[in-house]
Amino acid sequence: MDPERPKHPEFARVAAKIASDRHGLRIQDALPGLFPTLLPSRKSCKKAIERGRVELNGMPATTARKVQTGDEVVYLPDATLPRPPGAGSPSTLKWSRPPGADHLFVWKPAGMATSGNGRMHLAALLAHFAHAGTPDQMDTLRALEPDAMRWPQPVHRLDRGTSGWVCVALSLKAAHSISNAFAARNVRKSYLALVSGTLIGTGECKQPLEGKPALTTWRAMASGPLPVHGTATLLEVTPTTGRTHQIRKHCAHLGHPIVGDDLYPSLEPGEQPALRYSGHGLFLSAVSLEIPQGDHGTSSLASAKAPKKFQRIAWIRKALEQRQATEAS
DSSP: OOTTSOOOOSOOOEEEEOOGGGTTOBHHHHSTTTSTTTSOSHHHHHHHHHTTOEEETTEEOOTTOBOOTTOEEEEOOOOOOOOOOOTTOOSOOOEEOOTTOSEEEEEEOTTOBSSOSSSOBHHHHHHHHHHHSOHHHHHHTOOSSTTEEEEEEESSOOOTTOEEEEEEEEEHHHHHHHHHHHHTTOOEEEEEEEEESOOOSEEEEOOOBTTBOOOEEEEEEEEEEETTTEEEEEEEEEESSOOTTHHHHHHHHTTOOBTTOSSSOOOOTTOOOOOOOOSSOOOEEEEEEEEOOBTTBSOEEEEOOOOHHHHTSHHHHHHHHHHHHHHHO
16 A cells, blocks of 8 residues: 555535526525536435535525525535445456546446445445455545545446446546546547447437437447347447437437347337347447546546457457457557
8 A cells, every 4th residue: 555645534525606697596406517426416416405415605505595696505425434335246346547646447347337326336336445445445546636535436327237437536626627528528438339230331320319419420340140139230339428328229229229238129119129139238338438638637548358248259259359450550
């Protein structure tokens, strides 16, 4: 363990000023968006107020109290220690922390949620490692800057069924800076997806999602046989926007749903869901994540090989080996 690293046992004080565009709103309506990493939804904001974790100008806030331009809002994070993870939780995670950075890349296994309720999700597991893990785990998850967050905080999310890299912030400065990079669409993400049917060349899908613009581009790497589906295609997928289940929805919209996806099948009206290549989970993995330079530090990149379930299919393994050889030459 590095003895030079400072210890920050308390969560940093988090404060924000009310801007003119929120003047006159009730605090429960003004709070969403002030601390997007710590309070990402209206529901979480309301709960924080009801639990006495929000102060307005030095006094505990109530949901009906109105704010004025220049008011100071303070969020007091819950000091409750994380509970030990449930039985069957992994004792280690694969991660990579850039030198001198207050963020790291953590590989989320398929089948694990990024965050949520309960004790079996990535955020809860990281909180446990930071509080009561091995010396190396606690050291890796300790911030360098004095604005350390009490527990590591994922800056974005992956679906439960999707494996891959998640960026995790350790300080408020890093969380704010990297969140802004995601919002500005400056973060580069690359996925591998195995879809039903045959696709050739490159393409894109611009189908709006959630009533908002959405863009996914794809490149076909190879096609080959797959039980039940007949033929499947390995895609390299790059989402420009970050809508919920974007890649899954766009692939289904194209008529080529992701193998293992029973939530978004490609159906014509009146059709029954097709048989699925089951027992192997969702064939979607975020294999590359690049964070640009910003207030959090220099640019950083995490990349990984395709998960084993991809490589067990002979023609996919061959396509991945060919790509690796081409990139190395």
